[in-house]
Amino acid sequence: MAPRLDKKSKVNSVPRRIGLTTPISRPLRICRGGSQTRPPAHAITPRLAALLLALCFALFAAPARSSEIKLPPEALQAMEKMYSGDPDGAIATLRGLEQSQPENPLPVLLEGEARWWKIYCSNLEIRYGMIDAWKRGKKPEDDAFFLLADRVIDLAHAQIAKSDTADMHFYAGMGFALKVRLEVLRGENRAVARAGVAARSEFLRALELDPQMPDATAGLGLYNYYVDSLSTAVKILRFFMGIPGGNRTEGIRQMQIGIDHGVVTPVEMRFHLARNLRTFDYQYERAIVVAQPLVERYPGNPIFQLLLGNLNTQMGRPEKAAQYFQAALKIADQPATADCCSACPSCPTCSARVREIAKTFLGSLRQ
Numbered sequence: 001m002a003p004r005l006d007k008k009s010k011v012n013s014v015p016r017r018i019g020l021t022t023p024i025s026r027p028l029r030i031c032r033g034g035s036q037t038r039p040p041a042h043a044i045t046p047r048l049a050a051l052l053l054a055l056c057f058a059l060f061a062a063p064a065r066s067s068e069i070k071l072p073p074e075a076l077q078a079m080e081k082m083y084s085g086d087p088d089g090a091i092a093t094l095r096g097l098e099q100s101q102p103e104n105p106l107p108v109l110l111e112g113e114a115r116w117w118k119i120y121c122s123n124l125e126i127r128y129g130m131i132d133a134w135k136r137g138k139k140p141e142d143d144a145f146f147l148l149a150d151r152v153i154d155l156a157h158a159q160i161a162k163s164d165t166a167d168m169h170f171y172a173g174m175g176f177a178l179k180v181r182l183e184v185l186r187g188e189n190r191a192v193a194r195a196g197v198a199a200r201s202e203f204l205r206a207l208e209l210d211p212q213m214p215d216a217t218a219g220l221g222l223y224n225y226y227v228d229s230l231s232t233a234v235k236i237l238r239f240f241m242g243i244p245g246g247n248r249t250e251g252i253r254q255m256q257i258g259i260d261h262g263v264v265t266p267v268e269m270r271f272h273l274a275r276n277l278r279t280f281d282y283q284y285e286r287a288i289v290v291a292q293p294l295v296e297r298y299p300g301n302p303i304f305q306l307l308l309g310n311l312n313t314q315m316g317r318p319e320k321a322a323q324y325f326q327a328a329l330k331i332a333d334q335p336a337t338a339d340c341c342s343a344c345p346s347c348p349t350c351s352a353r354v355r356e357i358a359k360t361f362l363g364s365l366r367q
Helices: 009-020 046-060 073-083 087-100 103-121 142-163 166-186 190-210 214-228 231-239 248-261 266-279 284-297 301-315 320-334 352-364
Strands: 124-127 131-132
Touching: 073 087, 073 103, 087 103, 087 231, 103 124, 103 142, 103 166, 103 301, 103 352, 124 352, 131 266, 131 301, 142 166, 142 284, 166 190, 166 214, 190 214, 214 248, 214 266, 248 266, 266 284, 266 301, 284 301, 301 320, 320 352
Parallel strands: none
Antiparallel strands: 124 131
């Protein structure tokens, strides 16, 4: 990319590029009688100078961003409800937006995010001293979630067919990312790889169209982190399957860009980064710094409270950890807490799972 020129250098460089030798600042000649002579054919008049100056600005000004994600008020309200621990309230808000904007993949994507939080919460358990949603196999209700993710992808691709924009590629990538999350939970490694590579391709195309798009950068960062965090055996399998590699350090940097500047992804990326720093890097203190703003902004979300409690337990701070587990228990005991698995009668509710985990940790901290 050409270096940015100041106004003077832009103007004076134009004559040389187009074959003119007379400087723009050359004055017009005035006859003794006061009449203005016609300038030589090669001279630049004030009008032409203004035209050339405008041309310079058009050629060298910073290119406009190809697309910027602008969230409608209903989407912002839904996101606030979702991250505050009310995914069902978020879905109710998004349904109206889906009806008023049937071709827009954004509300469908956000509904998928809300439904994922419900699935994640209902599958929380303790393994290796860490609270997370671990593998739980396939379930009949998974099909509805995959249909929702496919709908995001199809809507985005339909818009791309009309106009190739960065935001639509980002939405498509996030649709594939939804599939990745559930396939990980189901233990379907090949499906995880296929959806992950597809998501990566969409994020890369979004960044081709808009190199400064923070949300697409964050999505790519999540891929880079996870791929580089695979075990040695899985990395060898990745090589033979032709799956693009990643870089954990670069992935963290890219996720941080989403946290700091993203529109759709800041909360998701903050949660994923904190959880990954704990699970794969054992950097508990750093994970606490990343996760702390989640509890400060969304104190009513029991998942965030459990994460901070877990991290402080790992750091050997039982009193601090107990505060977070007690907060999670209080949230779970509230009558107004929505049933996180109302569409899945066979699943335990989010509240019941949070209550069980919080009591388990509180009991262990008292010993």
